[in-house]
Amino acid sequence: MNNPAEIARETLKLLASRKLAATPNNYTAVYQEISGEPVEASGAETILVGVAQRLVKESPKTSAIGKSLKQAISSRDWARCQNELQHFLFPPAEQTKAAPLAWSDLIRDLLRQLETTHKGLTIARKREGLETVLGRFSSDPAVLSEKLQGLIRSWSSGQTETLDAKVSNETEITAPQLSAAPAVIDTASPGATMPNLADHALLGQLGELLAQTLESTLQLHPELSGEVTALIGQVRTAHSHDQINQLAEKLRHFWLHMELHGGDKIKVQEGLIRLLRMLVENVSELVADDKWLHGQIGMFQEIIANPIDKHIIADAERSLRDAIIKQGLLQQSLTDAKSTLKTLMSSFIDRLGELTDTTGEYHTKMESYSQKIGGTDNLAELGHILDDIMQDTRTIQESALRSRDELLATRKQADEAERRIHELETELEHVSELVREDQLTGALNRRGLDEIMEREYKRADRNPTPIIIALLDVDNFKRLNDTLGHQAGDQALIHLASVIKDALRPSDSVGRYGGEEFIIVLPDTALEEGIATISRLQRELTKRFFMHNNERQLITFSAGVALRSENETADDTIARADQAMYLAKQTGKNRVVAAD
Numbered sequence: 377m378n379n380p381a382e383i384a385r386e387t388l389k390l391l392a393s394r395k396l397a398a399t400p401n402n403y404t405a406v407y408q409e410i411s412g413e414p415v416e417a418s419g420a421e422t423i424l425v426g427v428a429q430r431l432v433k434e435s436p437k438t439s440a441i442g443k444s445l446k447q448a449i450s451s452r453d454w455a456r457c458q459n460e461l462q463h464f465l466f467p468p469a470e471q472t473k474a475a476p477l478a479w480s481d482l483i484r485d486l487l488r489q490l491e492t493t494h495k496g497l498t499i500a501r502k503r504e505g506l507e508t509v510l511g512r513f514s515s516d517p518a519v520l521s522e523k524l525q526g527l528i529r530s531w532s533s534g535q536t537e538t539l540d541a542k543v544s545n546e547t548e549i550t551a552p553q554l555s556a557a558p559a560v561i562d563t564a565s566p567g568a569t570m571p572n573l574a575d576h577a578l579l580g581q582l583g584e585l586l587a588q589t590l591e592s593t594l595q596l597h598p599e600l601s602g603e604v605t606a607l608i609g610q611v612r613t614a615h616s617h618d619q620i621n622q623l624a625e626k627l628r629h630f631w632l633h634m635e636l637h638g639g640d641k642i643k644v645q646e647g648l649i650r651l652l653r654m655l656v657e658n659v660s661e662l663v664a665d666d667k668w669l670h671g672q673i674g675m676f677q678e679i680i681a682n683p684i685d686k687h688i689i690a691d692a693e694r695s696l697r698d699a700i701i702k703q704g705l706l707q708q709s710l711t712d713a714k715s716t717l718k719t720l721m722s723s724f725i726d727r728l729g730e731l732t733d734t735t736g737e738y739h740t741k742m743e744s745y746s747q748k749i750g751g752t753d754n755l756a757e758l759g760h761i762l763d764d765i766m767q768d769t770r771t772i773q774e775s776a777l778r779s780r781d782e783l784l785a786t787r788k789q790a791d792e793a794e795r796r797i798h799e800l801e802t803e804l805e806h807v808s809e810l811v812r813e814d815q816l817t818g819a820l821n822r823r824g825l826d827e828i829m830e831r832e833y834k835r836a837d838r839n840p841t842p843i844i845i846a847l848l849d850v851d852n853f854k855r856l857n858d859t860l861g862h863q864a865g866d867q868a869l870i871h872l873a874s875v876i877k878d879a880l881r882p883s884d885s886v887g888r889y890g891g892e893e894f895i896i897v898l899p900d901t902a903l904e905e906g907i908a909t910i911s912r913l914q915r916e917l918t919k920r921f922f923m924h925n926n927e928r929q930l931i932t933f934s935a936g937v938a939l940r941s942e943n944e945t946a947d948d949t950i951a952r953a954d955q956a957m958y959l960a961k962q963t964g965k966n967r968v969v970a971a972d
């Protein structure tokens with residue numbers, strides 16, 4: 377139909393049949409429908425189309441309204457347009473009611489988490505994060521709520537470093553969270569989006585990871601095992617929005633319990649250490665003269681005084697176990713030697729008693745002979761008395777002689793037993809000192825070294841004499857370990873320590889400073905002399921090879937030699953020797969460098 381008059385006539389007919397009012401808009405629309413020419417949109421209509429398009433793009437939630445609005449505009453169904461717009465501007469009551477509830481929970485949670493102690497997070501740091509979130513997102517309550525929840529999660533998970541990054545990236549701050557579970561989980565909820573399979577799988581994996589993480593806390597907090605087991609069951613079976621919300625609430629309670637229990641454990645640990653410190657201090661006073669215990673107690677005091685480190689405890693345990701085994705053996709020998717001495721002493725006393733008895737009897741007899749002699753003039757009888765006297769005198773002489781020999785022998789044995797006891801006691805004292813030795817090489821350990829250096833430094837302060845501290849580090853030791861094995865490496869260290877000990881003077885000391893590092897203390901030694909001594913050690917090592925599987929292995933070391941400056945602390949001298957040793961390594965290894 378091309379004739380405009382005919383089109384106009386048809387338009388009026390259609391308006392009447394559709395019972396539409398003959399308004400300009402209706403007329404234009406029907407006219408266009410018949411003629412097939414595009415409708416020239418009115419100003420208001422153009423604005424409405426723009427609004428609809430914006431809603432489609434804005435978010436998944438507004439997109440549906442936008443699309444429906446677009447359809448209503450194109451079919452010119454203005455009542456529907458009005459409906460859609462109202463729906464968008466004034467959402468149904470239940471949607472708006474949910475917000476205050478979520479806010480009260482959120483604020484409660486926020487306050488609780490703000491006051492709870494989180495490792496590595498101060499309250500000031502938390503406040504700072506809170507200020508940033510409030511400053512940036514307070515214009516949009518929904519976004520603000522999400523960001524605040526993200527912030528709380530980051531506190532509980534200890535992700536302090538990522539907090540700033542998250543705050544600065546608006547789209548990243550909230551990872552999907554349990555308390556605000558995404559609609560994709562619950563397809564039955566009104567308005568829910570169809571779940572995406574990949575999201576489902578990811579959520580399942582996350583759930584399983586959470587369950588495993590919870591399982592791993594069972595060992596740490598056995599007292600919470602009932603709660604943890606129930607939570608694990610719930611994590612594995614929670615699928616709906618409601619279930620996940622309930623789970624989130626229980627998890628929050630669980631975190632709180634864990635924090636309380638963790639805090640208790642730390643307090644218990646601190647209390648035990650305090651008790652142990654008191655006990656050790658008291659014991660060390662009680663046994664002030666008991667050298668057997670000095671080494672062990674000193675070691676304990678040192679461990680407790682410093683931050684507890686599992687490696688130090690393990691080292692100490694090894695040394696102590698060795699010392700205790702050796703002390704046990706020596707104690708047994710000492711007990712045996714003491715009981716031998718006791719037996720000897722008692723037999724000694726018995727013999728003395730016998731001797732006294734015998735001499736007492738002899739005196740009595742002599743008295744009776746003297747009376748008999750006084751009461752007779754008979755020569756024959758006097759002859760008999762004399763024979764008896766001679767016999768008794770010979771017997772007592774023999775007995776005295778035998779007793780003298782026996783007593784001498786017993787005395788000798790007693791002396792021997794006493795000497796052995798003394799020897800064992802000295803050895804026992806020395807065993808206690810074993811905790812000052814490095815168990816592998818027999819050189820001093822760090823503790824032993826500290827004591828020697830303190831002693832020598834004090835001596836040098838009283839009576840000014842030079843002291844040399846040399847730091848030796850075996851060259852390419854890692855390669856030796858890698859090619860010959862760790863045990864060969866150990867043997868090489870034992871060999872090195874033995875060569876050093878043999879080459880030094882008795883007044884010098886050698887201690888193991890670290891893995892393959894040794895410190896040598898040369899008292900009363902000038903710098904030139906010290907350098908010469910350490911260079912001599914290098915030559916010794918080229919003469920006394922380390923043998924491994926019948927093959928000669930050359931061990932070399934780099935050394936830094938420092939002369940103690942006036943009033944310098946041991947740590948400072950070591951630091952200078954270390955720098956010089958580092959220079960020796962840098963300039964080709966197997967050399968000795970004097971410290972500045």
Ligand SMILES: Nc1nc2c(ncn2[C@@H]2O[C@H](COP(=O)(O)OP(=O)(O)OP(=O)(O)O)[C@@H](O)[C@H]2O)c(=O)[nH]1
Binds near residue numbers: 851892
């Ligand atoms: N066998 C054995 N090896 C040890 C011991 N203590 C430390 N080590 C090893 O010593 C090696 C030291 O390696 P690095 O510090 O790289 O030094 P390096 O190989 O000697 O190299 P340079 O010092 O540059 O010459 C490491 O492999 C340690 O594992 C020990 O008691 N026994």
